[in-house]
Amino acid sequence: MSNHESVYINCEIGEEFTVPRRISIGFATILIVCALWYAATTGLGLIAPGRFPSPTETWSALIHISGRGYGGGDLAMHVYNSLRLVVMGFIFAIATGVPLGLLMGWSRRAEALINPIFLIIRPIPPLAWIPLAILWLGLGDAAKIMVIWFSAFVPSVINTYAGVRNIDRPVLEAAYMLGMPKIRFITEVLIPGASPMIFTGLRLSLQASWTTLVAAELVGAFYGLGRVLNVAQQDLYPGMILVGMIAVAILGWATTRLLGMAEMRALRWNTAALAAKG
Amino acid sequence: MQKQIPLWQSVTLGFLGLASFLGLWHGLAISNLVPSVFLPSPLEVYDRFTTLLERRFAGATLPGHLAASFQRFAYGFLLAAVIGIPLGLLMGWYQILDEIVSPLFDALRFIAPIAWVPFAALWFGTGIGGPIMIIFAGAFPPCVINAYRGAKFVDPRLIEAANMLGTPSHRVIREILLPSSVPSIISGLRVSAGLGWQSLVGAELIVASAGVGYMMVQGQANVSTTTVMAGMVAIGLVGLALDSALRLAERIIQRRRGLDN
Numbered sequence: 001m002s003n004h005e006s007v008y009i010n011c012e013i014g015e016e017f018t019v020p021r022r023i024s025i026g027f028a029t030i031l032i033v034c035a036l037w038y039a040a041t042t043g044l045g046l047i048a049p050g051r052f053p054s055p056t057e058t059w060s061a062l063i064h065i066s067g068r069g070y071g072g073g074d075l076a077m078h079v080y081n082s083l084r085l086v087v088m089g090f091i092f093a094i095a096t097g098v099p100l101g102l103l104m105g106w107s108r109r110a111e112a113l114i115n116p117i118f119l120i121i122r123p124i125p126p127l128a129w130i131p132l133a134i135l136w137l138g139l140g141d142a143a144k145i146m147v148i149w150f151s152a153f154v155p156s157v158i159n160t161y162a163g164v165r166n167i168d169r170p171v172l173e174a175a176y177m178l179g180m181p182k183i184r185f186i187t188e189v190l191i192p193g194a195s196p197m198i199f200t201g202l203r204l205s206l207q208a209s210w211t212t213l214v215a216a217e218l219v220g221a222f223y224g225l226g227r228v229l230n231v232a233q234q235d236l237y238p239g240m241i242l243v244g245m246i247a248v249a250i251l252g253w254a255t256t257r258l259l260g261m262a263e264m265r266a267l268r269w270n271t272a273a274l275a276a277k278g
Numbered sequence: 279m280q281k282q283i284p285l286w287q288s289v290t291l292g293f294l295g296l297a298s299f300l301g302l303w304h305g306l307a308i309s310n311l312v313p314s315v316f317l318p319s320p321l322e323v324y325d326r327f328t329t330l331l332e333r334r335f336a337g338a339t340l341p342g343h344l345a346a347s348f349q350r351f352a353y354g355f356l357l358a359a360v361i362g363i364p365l366g367l368l369m370g371w372y373q374i375l376d377e378i379v380s381p382l383f384d385a386l387r388f389i390a391p392i393a394w395v396p397f398a399a400l401w402f403g404t405g406i407g408g409p410i411m412i413i414f415a416g417a418f419p420p421c422v423i424n425a426y427r428g429a430k431f432v433d434p435r436l437i438e439a440a441n442m443l444g445t446p447s448h449r450v451i452r453e454i455l456l457p458s459s460v461p462s463i464i465s466g467l468r469v470s471a472g473l474g475w476q477s478l479v480g481a482e483l484i485v486a487s488a489g490v491g492y493m494m495v496q497g498q499a500n501v502s503t504t505t506v507m508a509g510m511v512a513i514g515l516v517g518l519a520l521d522s523a524l525r526l527a528e529r530i531i532q533r534r535r536g537l538d539n
Contacts (some may be wrong), residue, residue, distance in 0.1 A: 026381035233396035
């Protein structure tokens with residue numbers, strides 16, 4: 001997936017010509033969908049209120065959760081808890097995953113030693129670790145951080161590893177020939193050279209973190225957005241379900257955006273990589 | 279990076295890695311540092327796996343649960359492919375459709391598939407319909423995106439040549455656009471299958487009354503760590519088999535088109 005992303009994105013056809021048109025059509029589409037939503041739920045009553053909420057129901061659910069709170073806390077508290085767990089799990093995962101990926105990319109021996117273990121653990125989807133995490137660590141934060149760590153760890157290792165392997169050979173040989181010290185070699189050749197792929201890995205890791213967090217909170221939690229979804233499902237409260245989903249989507253979008261900005265800053269020197277990312 | 283190491287050395291190191299992983303696990307399990315209820319040894323997990331092949335747990339044997347899971351997966355995945363691939367291709371060919379669908383698609387894509395669980399349960403129940411919708415939510419985006427890319431990045435010279443020679447448009451679609459999108463579509467299917475399988479596991483943990491995920495939740499409720507681990511092994515094996523099958527298909531198609539390099 002990552003490969004295809006980086007290969008194709010730079011081929012936007014006739015971009016400067018179509019951008020304003022794209023935006024206006026997109027805007028119109030979203031407006032029409034909102035109008036249809038209103039018409040189908042409130043105006044014509046095509047969709048039963050118990051199936052999908054009307055805009056007013058969604059709005060009142062939003063007021064409800066921000067004011068009185070729902071499922072054990074108000075919206076800010078649920079958002080805070082979910083965000084905190086994702087950030088902790090994600091940082092923990094990249095702090096362990098990126099160095100391991102660098103090591104595996106650099107040292108053939110480390111690769112030979114570790115890769116087989118990876119090959120047997122990797123096919124197990126991160127979500128399948130949830131029951132085990134609950135058995136081991138209960139329903140609190142620790143279990144969630146464990147599964148998030150696990151889901152974000154694998155993409156960051158694999159992409160960092162691939163990133164090191166993609167560094168141009170002459171660059172490495174030049175560094176060798178000039179007798180670069182180890183530390184400087186790692187910080188000035190290995191990490192920058194692998195950084196476009198490392199960021200691809202981080203993006204995948206971040207997406208995986210959100211998916212896993214929501215799943216883990218749906219299975220069992222005391223607070224968090226997944227908990228809101230779960231309680232709303234049991235209460236048959238469609239307005240609140242939609243509020244929870246929108247909150248998850250906005251958080252996912254915002255964190256991805258932040259990561260993208262960090263990537264732009266970090267890769268500013270590397271114009272080729274930036275062009276490839278569009 | 280370092281030089282290649284000889285094959286015998288990498289094989290030995292690989293065995294060493296695996297052996298120390300399993301050895302560490304086994305040692306930790308039999309040392310009673312961790313209660314064996316929570317960390318069974320690999321042998322116990324293997325025993326449990328073979329027992330589950332014949333004995334019922336949570337309403338069915340392991341193959342029974344796997345069959346239930348796989349049936350849901352197949353429906354959800356096929357539905358995603360049947361709707362997603364044509365949609366992606368049409369979006370790639372007709373700019374107006376692209377401009378209309380893309381904003382909606384991008385907005386929906388940020389919702390984690392698993393967050394559809396409450397609505398899926400509300401709309402389609404927890405039997406087979408709900409999980410199918412979750413799998414669909416997981417498998418649909420890669421199908422669309424890759425079909426779209428496949429359609430969009432056809433060599434324009436081929437189309438120009440066809441147009442110049444007056445080829446009718448249905449033949450352009452059938453003989454140029456479709457064949458050149460196939461490799462991208464197949465890799466999209468592979469990504470889809472992985473995400474769909476993962477979504478299925480999530481859905482079964484939350485809403486289901488059969489399937490491997492359900493078996494694992496029951497194992498967790500009964501503090502049967504061996505059952506949970508046996509479930510993980512089964513899920514991993516099926517996922518691996520799916521991925522290998524699609525990878526093989528990908529390679530065969532690439533080779534047939536001379537794209538192999």
